[in-house]
Structure formats: structure tokens, C-alpha cells
Amino acid sequence: MRISRSWNPMLVPKALLVLAVAFLLAPFIVVLGASFDPATEFHVAFPPRGISLGGYETIPWRYAVATGVSLLVGLSVAVLATLVGTAAAFGLVRGRVVGRETLQAFFRLPVQIPFVVTGAVFLQFYYQLAPLTGVNLLDGIGGLVIAHVFVAIPYSVGSVSAVLARFDPALEEAAEILGATRWGTFCQVTLPIIRPGVMAGAFYAFVVSFGDVPVALFLVAGRWTTLPVQIFQDMQFDFRPSMLAVSSLVAVVSLIAIFGVQKLAGFEVASAREGGKS
Amino acid sequence: MRRSSVHWERFLWVALTISLVLLVLPQANFIVLSFHADTGLGQVSDELTLENYVRLFIDPFYLHAFWLTVYLSALSAGSALLLGFPAAYALARIGGWIAPAILGLVLTTSLITIVVKLMGLNIILGPLGMLNNQAGVLIGLVQYTLPLIVVLLFGVVQTIPVALEEAAAILGATRRATFWRVLLPNARPGLVSSGLIAFNMCMGAFTSAVLLGGGRVRTVPVLIQQMIIQDTNYARGAALSTALVAFVFLLNLIVVAMISRSSRHAH
Numbered sequence: 001m002r003i004s005r006s007w008n009p010m011l012v013p014k015a016l017l018v019l020a021v022a023f024l025l026a027p028f029i030v031v032l033g034a035s036f037d038p039a040t041e042f043h044v045a046f047p048p049r050g051i052s053l054g055g056y057e058t059i060p061w062r063y064a065v066a067t068g069v070s071l072l073v074g075l076s077v078a079v080l081a082t083l084v085g086t087a088a089a090f091g092l093v094r095g096r097v098v099g100r101e102t103l104q105a106f107f108r109l110p111v112q113i114p115f116v117v118t119g120a121v122f123l124q125f126y127y128q129l130a131p132l133t134g135v136n137l138l139d140g141i142g143g144l145v146i147a148h149v150f151v152a153i154p155y156s157v158g159s160v161s162a163v164l165a166r167f168d169p170a171l172e173e174a175a176e177i178l179g180a181t182r183w184g185t186f187c188q189v190t191l192p193i194i195r196p197g198v199m200a201g202a203f204y205a206f207v208v209s210f211g212d213v214p215v216a217l218f219l220v221a222g223r224w225t226t227l228p229v230q231i232f233q234d235m236q237f238d239f240r241p242s243m244l245a246v247s248s249l250v251a252v253v254s255l256i257a258i259f260g261v262q263k264l265a266g267f268e269v270a271s272a273r274e275g276g277k278s
Numbered sequence: 279m280r281r282s283s284v285h286w287e288r289f290l291w292v293a294l295t296i297s298l299v300l301l302v303l304p305q306a307n308f309i310v311l312s313f314h315a316d317t318g319l320g321q322v323s324d325e326l327t328l329e330n331y332v333r334l335f336i337d338p339f340y341l342h343a344f345w346l347t348v349y350l351s352a353l354s355a356g357s358a359l360l361l362g363f364p365a366a367y368a369l370a371r372i373g374g375w376i377a378p379a380i381l382g383l384v385l386t387t388s389l390i391t392i393v394v395k396l397m398g399l400n401i402i403l404g405p406l407g408m409l410n411n412q413a414g415v416l417i418g419l420v421q422y423t424l425p426l427i428v429v430l431l432f433g434v435v436q437t438i439p440v441a442l443e444e445a446a447a448i449l450g451a452t453r454r455a456t457f458w459r460v461l462l463p464n465a466r467p468g469l470v471s472s473g474l475i476a477f478n479m480c481m482g483a484f485t486s487a488v489l490l491g492g493g494r495v496r497t498v499p500v501l502i503q504q505m506i507i508q509d510t511n512y513a514r515g516a517a518l519s520t521a522l523v524a525f526v527f528l529l530n531l532i533v534v535a536m537i538s539r540s541s542r543h544a545h
Binding site: 210 | 284285286287288289290291292293294296297300301302303304305308361362365367368369371372380381384386387389390391392393394395396397398399400402403404420424425428453478481482483484485487489499502503506507508514516519522523526527535543
């Protein structure tokens, strides 16, 4: 079937594929390499001039605190966004609803608003809300969690809707005919089948929350600073070798976690993007 | 039909109420704010005014910021397409186990928090003289959108049968003709929609623009943050944000209208 000429027609696309992958991996490789450089002050070297764990030993405690805050926020966001998103998906796919497509478009809106704008919008909202309700959502992580849930709901709606749309209702009918209660059917038939979609949505909700800078920059301060915001601020004002160490740890742990979660939860990131950037 | 007795739409009403509250109340408050005049120290006047918006249209500073944002977004979306389309094409045609593996790797790079990536780019671009200028921001934006572009276009290329290209080759088409007459027309809708998604992401990109532009590349998202956090000019910041969202929305409407018109002409 080959119309052979002097060179392989796949050569150029393949070369560009290698280039694209190398381009995307380069920043991570450089950070990992430079984190072992023995520098102690305002100097970055790649390839490293030696091997040193100095950067790792001098990681300030505030990064550990920030990691804890980010995990707490991310997990809360994943749970809340999944609850709201799954409810929406069931209604959208199975309910008797007029204007289904308009509603689906409505649920995608939050990802179409730039994150900086979302951050500014919620900041102003909390300013107005505080004197009216006596609750200051900017004190602590409550305000950030709410804003992140807003941004993350579309991911959950999208990925749960996708699995629900492929769901064969005959399975539920069979369970009910065989005497299962409605709740039993839901827990033992419906939930296991839609689980990959639910988990993928929760995973993306967590990823969006854990990685976010622009929204969190407006909504957290002091003790409740998240990890990306901490790194962001130190990169601008106070660059130290320990930041390379922190970033390397974040990259490696994220990598392991991403693969681990996929295996455990039974979905693939590459195919779970359905609810994402519309 | 027992099943029809489950009122699934009730779940939707709960979710919809929450989403509406989270969208409408904060946005409405913000938009109203943009119609007040700033009186300094984070305070605004009581009466309504269009002043904030008028300033955006007549002040060259803001016009330039909008132009710069559009220019960088279009250029980086275009570059990401130029690199991402051949890469996605190679990936889709290689197939097997290796394609999903590479795709997973590419996507994983976009799931790790962007500050790590930007730190690496800082180290790479510094010695090349591409830091704190537009070139650096451009590279950062391509890094930001390329993974998604590759994933989206991989899906597009997969839907174009290899047989089409083989048929063209057998019928005597050169590789160049096959590319322009077979591959590109089939991939066009996918290219346009992924390019638009990349463009939209760049129009709102904040972190890359700040960390690689060093505060010197003032795109609209960078200005919004400066105006609200540093200048505490909330009203002007709100107007700028609202204008950005409206502008991107309109631009998308225009592009979609143009596409549906040109595809109607084609048939």
C-alpha cells in the first residue's frame, strides 16, 4: 500500500511529535536537575554543578503548611463539586427537562470565565456579604472552597453526564424486577457503573483546585496560603534554592498520584477530559 | 413503567439553584460595582456612571493592553496549532499502546500545578534573553495550551480514515496535495474549535503572563489583578473584567457565525 518515495512521509510529523513532547517535559526536567545544584543563594544552574540535597534540607516549614491547606481545600472542593455535579448530571440526562441544551451550556459557563475574573468577582462578593451576614468568608478557607467549587462543577457535570448517557437503563430495570429496592439498585447497579465518571470529575475538581493561582491569590492570605500561591509569591519576591526542591517534590508526587489515582479509580485522564475546557 | 416515577429533575433543581446562586449573585454585584466611580481607598460613589467603561475605550493604555492580549493569544494559539497538529497526527497514525501512553504523559504535564512548569521555563528562558518580555510570555502560553490542543486534535485525526489519504495517493495525488485537499479540509472544524479554545485560555491567562512577563507584559488579566490588589481600584477593575469577558464572548460569537456561514456556502 506504500507509495514509496525517497523519504518517509511520517518523518516530519514524528519529528514534531518528539519536539512537542520534549518541549513539554523540558521545564520539569530542568527543575528536577537544578534542585540538586549545591547553590545556596539566588543562583540557578542547569545542568547542576554537583549533587547536593541542600535545597531539600532547607525547605521552610511554611511549604508544609501550605501543602496541607491545598490538600484540605482540594479535597473539600472535590467532594462538594462531585455532589452538585452528579445531581445536575442525573437531572440533565434522566429528568424531564425543557431546554436541556441551554442548561448544559449554563453548567459549562464557569470554565469560560477567566480565573482572574472569578477571583475578583468572589472577592468583591465576600466584601459585600460580610457586613450583611456577619460572616467573613475571607477569613479562613471557606471563601476559597466556594469559589473553587464554582469553577469545578462543570468538570463533574461533564464527566458524569458522559457515562450516564451511555448507561443502559435495562440494567436497573432488571435489578428492580429481581426485587431490589430503588436505593439498593442505585448503590449496587447504578453507582458502580457510573463510578469512573464520578471519580474522573472529582479528580479534575481536585486538580483544578490544587493547581490554581489566580483565584486563590484574591481569596487567601497569611496562614491559609495555598501551595501554588506560596511558590508564586516566592518566585516573584524571594527566590531560593529550596523552592526548586519544593517544586520537584510537587512534580514527582503529582506524577505518582495521577497514575495511582487512575489505576485505583479505574479511569484514564486522556479520555476523561469531557467536562473540561468546553 | 415504575422507573418514570423517579423525579430525576428534582436533583437538577437543587444543583441548578446552587449554581445560579454562585454565578448570578457575585457576578451581578460585580457588574453593578463596575458602574460606580472609584473614590479612593477601595470606596466607591453612590451614583451610577459609565466613566469606567469610557476610560477603557479612550485611554490608549487600556486599548494597548487589549490589543497586546489579543495579539499574544492569537499568536500562541496559532503556534500551538502549528506544532500540535502534526504531533497529534503522528500520534493518531502511530496508534497501538504507545499513542495513549504519550497522550497520557502530555496531559499529565498540564495537570501538575503550573507554577512548577513556569519555574522551569524561568530557568530555561533566562539565559536566552527571553524572560520578562513578550517572547517569554508567548512560550509560556504555548506551554499552557499545547497539551489540550494535542489531546483534542488527536481525537479529530482519529475520525479521519487513513483510507482517505491512501486513496488520494493511489489516485496520484502528491503528498502536498493530499495534505491540502484531503487532510486539512477534514480537520478544519476541529482545528478551528481547538484553536478557539486555546485562544480563550490565553485571553484569561494570568500566572504565565505574570511570572514570565515579570510585570512588564501587561495583558488584561495582569492589569485586572494589579488594579484590584495593588491599586484597590475595585470599580475600574470590575469594568476591565466585565469588558474582557464580554469581548471574548463576542469574538467567539463572531467566529462561530463566520464558520457556520462559510460552511453553508461550501455545501
